[in-house]
Amino acid sequence: MVPASPIPRHLGLDWLRVGAFAILIFYHIGMVFVPWGFHVRLDTVPLVTLPMLASNPWRLLLLFVVSGYATRALATRHTSLLGFVKGRSIRLLIPLVFGIAVLVPPQSWVELVTQHGYDAPFLRFWLHDYFGFRLLAGVSLPAWNHLWFVGYLWVYTVAIALLLAIGGRWGARVQALYDRVFGGIGGLVLPLGWLLAVNMWLFVGQSETHGLIDDALAHALYLPAVLFGFAMAGSHRVLATFRRWWWPAAIVALAAYLLAADLEWRWPGLARGPHWAGLTFSATRAVQAWAAIIALIGVAERFWNHDHPWRRTLTEAVFPFYLIHQTIIVVVAYWLRGTALPLALDAVVLATVTIAGCWAFYLAGRAIPWARPLIGLRPTLRKTP
Known part of the structure; x- marks a missing residue:
């Protein structure tokens, strides 16, 4: 069975998803200028690491929470779990295969x-x-490089469908339990406790591999995030909690970021820093991550839950943008290596061409019926004669 109660579209989370993907694109542009591992590098500018740390702990976690919410909304529109899984597989696996074969x-x-x-x-x-x-x-x-997100999301979607198939009749009780546990202070501190445990106890010093099979750290972070968002879609109490506490959470997130940035600036990469600095950095990343998510969802719930003529286009465009953006960044950065332009101009050219290329990819793919499924769009409906 599928969740019976329809989930209304949350326009605030639509805007939040658009903003999160926009940050992700500029984050990957920044990867060309920092000492972290990436496919190509123009030069190392240590100062660039500081603004990137502002979104590093929470950007992907937030996308998985929002994706969980969207998964619940989509599940309620299907009459069967098989139809739900089939629809999500078409929308995710076709672009994933196309991306692996052509874009990556x-x-x-x-x-x-x-x-x-x-x-x-x-x-x-x-x-x-x-x-x-x-x-x-x-x-x-x-x-699959950056497209690992698509593959993981499909796997988590199938896992949710299996959970619904096995324990769907318990759905109302599970939802009620979620509301009681996370509908107040629990929603503020319990996920933070899990993130602290993951960062400082379960996977100390480990990194995500994005290899699916050998990526226990990522699954420990992102599968609970998807499940949290899935349940949040049916919980007015959790959304109300985030709405109420967004501004204290924003202050906590900012304070945690400033502390993490200070540690990074003193000991770049924390490789030669004292042991306490590494532990503090891990703790502050966890605090920043969940506090930022509370603040952003709370802002989306309170201030952004309204429509605009651009919303429909932007929410449709973000997935094609995501599919193509990193390829544009890498190829343009590779070309810029031979131009000897100033780094500031490199950054301007890289950002401008990436945004223009993403729009061109989306608009061209949207206009070609056979290409629409390749870039994650619904096939054009045939008009009735």
């Missing part, structure tokens, strides 16, 4: 050329090496 290969080629001395042209790489299902100079091929 330029990223892998640029990484091999710039970091591993690979000298074959792109067409030869794509036709002869990319689909080899092996490691090439330490790079796994084929790859």
Whole structure:
């Protein structure tokens, strides 16, 4: 069975999703200028790490919470779980396969050329090496790179469908329990306690692999986030709690960010910092993450839950933007390596071309009926004669 009560569209969360994806795009532009691992780098500018830390702990966690809410809303529109899973599979797996086969290969080629001395042209790489299902100079091929989010979301969607199939009759009781546990102070502190446990006890010093099978850390973070958002879609109490506490949460998130930024500036990467600095940094990231999510959902609930002529277009465009943006960033950054432009101009060119390229990709794909499913859009409905 599927959840019976229809979930109204939350326009505030639509705006929040658009904003979160916009931040993600600019975050990946920033990756070209920081010492963290990325497919291509123009130069290292340590100061760029500080604004990136402002969204680093919460941007993906928030997207999974919002995706959980959207999953619940979509599930209520289907008469069967099979129809729900089929619909989500079409919307997620077709773009994922298209992305792995067509959109991601330029990223892998640029990484091999710039970091591993690979000298074959792109067409030869794509036709002869990319689909080899092996490691090439330490790079796994084929790859899904930034599209791991899509794959994980599909897996979590199937997991939710299985839970509904097995225990759907207990849904009302589970929802009532969720409301009691998270509808007040529990919604503020219990998820934070879990994040602290993950960061400081269960997975100390570990990083996400985005390899699905060997990525227990990511699943410990993102699967609970999706489930939380799924249940939040049916809970007025949790949304009211976030609405009430958004401004204290925003202050806490800002204070935690400032402390984390100070630690990062003193000991870049925390590699040579004292032990206490690493523990403090992990704790502040957890606090910042959940406090920021409370604040942002609370703001969306209180101030942004209204429509605008641009909302429909932007909410439709964010997924195609997500699919293509990193490929544009990597390819343009690779081209900029040979221009000797000032770094500030590099950043302007990179941002401008990325935004323009994303719009071109979306508008072109939207206008071509057979291309719409490839970029995650619904097929154009045929007009009745």
